[in-house]
Each structure stands twice: as structure tokens, then as C-alpha cells.
Amino acid sequence: GAVVSQHPSWVICKSGTSVKIECRSLDFQATTMFWYRQFPKQSLMLMATSNEGSKATYEQGVEKDKFLINHASLTLSTLTVTSAHPEDSSFYICSAPSKGEGRAREQFFGPGTRLTVL
Amino acid sequence: GQQVMQIPQYQHVQEGEDFTTYCNSSTTLSNIQWYKQRPGGHPVFLIQLVKSGEVKKQKRLTFQFGEAKKNSSLHITATQTTDVGTYFCAGPSGGYQKVTFGTGTKLQVIP
Numbered sequence: 001g002a003v004v005s006q007h008p009s010w011v012i013c014k015s016g017t018s019v020k021i022e023c024r025s026l027d028f029q030a031t032t033m034f035w036y037r038q039f040p041k042q043s044l045m046l047m048a049t050s051n052e053g054s055k056a057t058y059e060q061g062v063e064k065d066k067f068l069i070n071h072a073s074l075t076l077s078t079l080t081v082t083s084a085h086p087e088d089s090s091f092y093i094c095s096a097p098s099k100g101e102g103r104a105r106e107q108f109f110g111p112g113t114r115l116t117v118l
Numbered sequence: 119g120q121q122v123m124q125i126p127q128y129q130h131v132q133e134g135e136d137f138t139t140y141c142n143s144s145t146t147l148s149n150i151q152w153y154k155q156r157p158g159g160h161p162v163f164l165i166q167l168v169k170s171g172e173v174k175k176q177k178r179l180t181f182q183f184g185e186a187k188k189n190s191s192l193h194i195t196a197t198q199t200t201d202v203g204t205y206f207c208a209g210p211s212g213g214y215q216k217v218t219f220g221t222g223t224k225l226q227v228i229p
Contacts, residue, residue: 106163
């Protein structure tokens, strides 16, 4: 299957700092990528849809000024958590839909980034 | 909004026993996907069901899509320790390629 990478795999930062997470599709082009957040023992919650060449679409309740998304190329989307606080500590995962026909396609997930804000 | 619930939330089974997780959507789904997430890992796609009443098998795993396309199930026969993880169903939630993940069922297999 297709490969999606994320960097960094984990990060610890002080409260108030900004953290950038990269999501790359390694062997295919992705005009759309998704960013999820997963708290311990919980399901994946979609935060936003990253669209190449246009603004991201945020889910209800997700602050777009806090979670900045940039999809500058067909293989790279970045999520920047601005002025991070301890409550932002979570597992952030990106995904990209596979290529192919039809509306429904499997999602290829990156390995995730574990963010800890002190 | 759309809700996708799974039961049970947790399941402990002895190795060799069977396991089933059930997925129920508040809305009719055009398709349902299943993912497995190992502890500390990321979700990995298992399968997609599209047709009403569809049944698909992958070795010891049997996936079923309900006739009304609002529920689905995953059944594992004779569990092994490698089956440990959390199983999520996911259904389309409007928007291009967007999916809503179910609440998940965490499976623990006791050797």
C-alpha cells in the first residue's frame, strides 16, 4: 500500500511555543489530506481537511487560528499547533485517501506524532 | 451530526476464542470501512464494504454490512495474540473522502 510519513514522531515542548508537524505522501500525490487528533483510549477525531492549493476546511469546534494547516504541495501538508498548552497534548495523525475510482477510498495513515506540552 | 457507535468498548478473550465487534451508525451509509490500530500505532485499513448485506472474509476475519446499511460487524474466529489492538469502523461523513470513525473496540487476547 501507499506510504505516508510524519515528522516528528514525538515532540515535547514548553507551554506557549508553536510546534509544526509534517505529513508527507511518499509514493503518491495527495490533493487532500486529513488531520486527526486522538486522546488516550479514545477514537480518532477529524480536525480538518487539508486541500492542496487552497484553504483547509476545519471541523466544528476546531480553532483554525490555533491549528494552522498548509498544503503547499501534492505530497506535503503541515499542521502547526500555535501557542501550545498542556490540553493540546495528544496523538496527531494525518491520512491521505488512496488513488482510484469511486467516492469511497481507503485512508493511508501516517505513523502519528505524539505531542506533549509541559 | 452523524454518530458511529461500537460495542463492546473493551473485550478480553482467551486465545482461541472468537470475538465480535458491532458498529452502528445513526445514518445510512454508502459504505463502511474497518481499520485496526495496534497499541502505540496508527490505523491500518482492513476492508471496505459497499453493498447491502455484503459479507467479506479475510482468513479468520469476517466482515458484514447490514441490510439497511446502518450497521456492520467484524468477527474474528479463533483469536491469536497478533489480533490484539483496537478495531474501528468508519463511515463517510459528507465532504470529499471524509469519514467518521466509530468509538472503537479494544481487543485484548490472553495467551
